[in-house]
Amino acid sequence: xxxxxxxxxxxxxxxxxxxxxxxxxxxxxxxxxxxxxxxxxxxxxxxxxxxxxxxxxxxxxxxxxxxxxxxxxxxxxxxxxxxxxxxxxxxxxxxxxxxxxxxxxxxxxxxxxxxxxxxxxxxxxxxxxxxxxxxxxxxxxxxxxxx
Amino acid sequence: xxxxxxxxxxxxxxxxxxxxxxxxxxxxxxxxxxxxxxxxxxxxxxxxxxxxxxxxxxxxxxxxxxxxxxxxxxxxxxxxxxxxxxxxxxxxxxxxxxxxxxxxxxxxxxxxxxxxxxxxxxxxxxxxxxxxxxxxxxxxxxxxxxx
DNA sequence: AAAGTAAATGAAAATACTTTTCATTTGGAT
DNA sequence: ATCCAAATGAAAAGTATTTTCATTTACTTT
Ligand SMILES: [Mn+2]
Ligand SMILES: [Mn+2]
Ligand SMILES: [Zn+2]
Ligand SMILES: [Zn+2]
Numbered sequence: 001x002x003x004x005x006x007x008x009x010x011x012x013x014x015x016x017x018x019x020x021x022x023x024x025x026x027x028x029x030x031x032x033x034x035x036x037x038x039x040x041x042x043x044x045x046x047x048x049x050x051x052x053x054x055x056x057x058x059x060x061x062x063x064x065x066x067x068x069x070x071x072x073x074x075x076x077x078x079x080x081x082x083x084x085x086x087x088x089x090x091x092x093x094x095x096x097x098x099x100x101x102x103x104x105x106x107x108x109x110x111x112x113x114x115x116x117x118x119x120x121x122x123x124x125x126x127x128x129x130x131x132x133x134x135x136x137x138x139x140x141x142x143x144x145x146x147x
Numbered sequence: 148x149x150x151x152x153x154x155x156x157x158x159x160x161x162x163x164x165x166x167x168x169x170x171x172x173x174x175x176x177x178x179x180x181x182x183x184x185x186x187x188x189x190x191x192x193x194x195x196x197x198x199x200x201x202x203x204x205x206x207x208x209x210x211x212x213x214x215x216x217x218x219x220x221x222x223x224x225x226x227x228x229x230x231x232x233x234x235x236x237x238x239x240x241x242x243x244x245x246x247x248x249x250x251x252x253x254x255x256x257x258x259x260x261x262x263x264x265x266x267x268x269x270x271x272x273x274x275x276x277x278x279x280x281x282x283x284x285x286x287x288x289x290x291x292x293x294x
Numbered sequence: 295a296a297a298g299t300a301a302a303t304g305a306a307a308a309t310a311c312t313t314t315t316c317a318t319t320t321g322g323a324t
Numbered sequence: 325a326t327c328c329a330a331a332t333g334a335a336a337a338g339t340a341t342t343t344t345c346a347t348t349t350a351c352t353t354t
Contacts (some may be wrong), residue, residue, distance in 0.1 A: 004242070014332095017330090017331095018321050018322070018330060018331065019321075019322090020321070020330095020331065020332080022331085022332070023294075023331090026272065030229035033311080039312090040310095040311085045346095046307080049200040052333080053311095053332090053333085054332070054334075055333090056312090056313085056332075056333060057314070057331080057332060057333070058336085059311095059313080060331080062285045067249075070306095075222040075223075076222075091258050094264060094268060094270055094272075096270070097273070103183070104271075105264065105270060107263075108260050109262075110277075113254070113255050113278065117167075117241060117252065117254075117279060118281075121250060121283070121284075121345095122242060122283065122284035122287075123241055123243070123250075123279070123281045123282065123284070124282045124287050125279050125280070125284055125332085126244070126280055126281040126282070127279070127340040128277065128278060128279045128280065129276060129277070129278045129280075130272070130276070130277050131275060131276045132261065132264060132270070132272050132275045133272070133273055133274050133306085134265075134270045134271045134272035134274070135270065135271045136269065136270055137266070137268075137269035137270070137271070138163065140271050161300095164301090164353095165300095165301060165302065165326085165349080165351070166350075167301095167302065167349075167350070168304080169302085169303070169304095170302090170320080176297095186341090187339095187340085200303090200304085201303070201304040201305075202304090202341095203303075203304060203305085203324080203343095204303060204304070206340095206341070206342080207302080207303085222326050266352090270333085
């Protein structure tokens with residue numbers, strides 16, 4: 001269900017963005033990683049293979065990918081600075097406050113609520129965010145330990 | 148339905164926080180304002196009456212109030228830097244991308260979904276965020292204007 | 295009422311994150 | 325092969341937030 005590097009590149013081409021080695025490298029990093037990661041983390045990973053890619057390029061590339069909805073931007077309560085991942089289709093999140101892991105889920109349809117709210121308030125609703133926060137199994141155990 | 152300065156002060160007392168003039172001032176500002184505002188905006192407003200309150204104190208006070216769930220922290224997509232307001236009880240948001248206005252609503256119960264997710268993933272779910280984004284009535288009109 | 299003390303404050307410095315600027319390079323069209 | 329707008333990266337600038345630490349103060353204990 002996740003987009004491949006190929007597909008992402010195709011979308012960029014279609015929007016007349018140039019396919020540079022740097023952009024390819026960022027896309028590779030993102031598609032390779034399964035978790036939500038920060039711009040800095042993406043830079044570090046990409047930097048390994050591509051030693052002189054600048055952090056600025058990471059920011060610029062992420063901005064494009066996010067605008068085209070090719071990646072998912074996450075603003076989680078605590079570690080807010082916008083997070084991203086390689087799962088583009090609409091989904092919701094389950095975030096562990098302990099270890100930071102993020103589980104995506106697609107369950108739950110909010111279109112009815114959306115329609116009702118729209119009718120009541122006159123808003124034209126474009127999108128929504130539904131994120132749950134808590135503690136994953138192993139983080140719960142850790143909390144109960146004395147050491 | 149919103150907490151009063153009195154009530155907030157009482158909760159702080161109950162948690163053994165000292166009631167300083169600075170904290171009172173911040174609480175006054177927040178309870179007086181009906182919209183979500185940034186730490187800097189809170190500082191500016193509070194500063195008028197209390198000319199030498201430091202921005203640090205605003206941050207520190209907001210952190211306490213948020214932890215005690217006395218204010219609502221908002222991380223909206225675009226203007227992320229954590230926003231706050233004086234409506235403490237659990238609610239959801241309708242955010243206008245045009246003018247930044249935020250409407251709170253309490254409708255929609257997510258406890259069933261929460262229970263299901265918890266059972267499936269083993270997560271102990273503590274809270275959730277449900278925010279809708281779009282354009283309010285007047286911002287839609289503005290978009291359609293030619294000037 | 296006075297004293298004592300841990301908590302709170304604010305100025306300044308440190309840190310962190312993100313955007314802007316601009317000279318140089320380069321992808322892809324012609 | 326040539327051309328040029330788009331892209332890049334180093335550096336600087338702009339913001340946001342946290343830490344440090346000397347000083348003050350709210351509140352408890354006399
Ligand atoms: Mn996601
Ligand atoms: Mn709110
Ligand atoms: Zn965890
Ligand atoms: Zn609006």
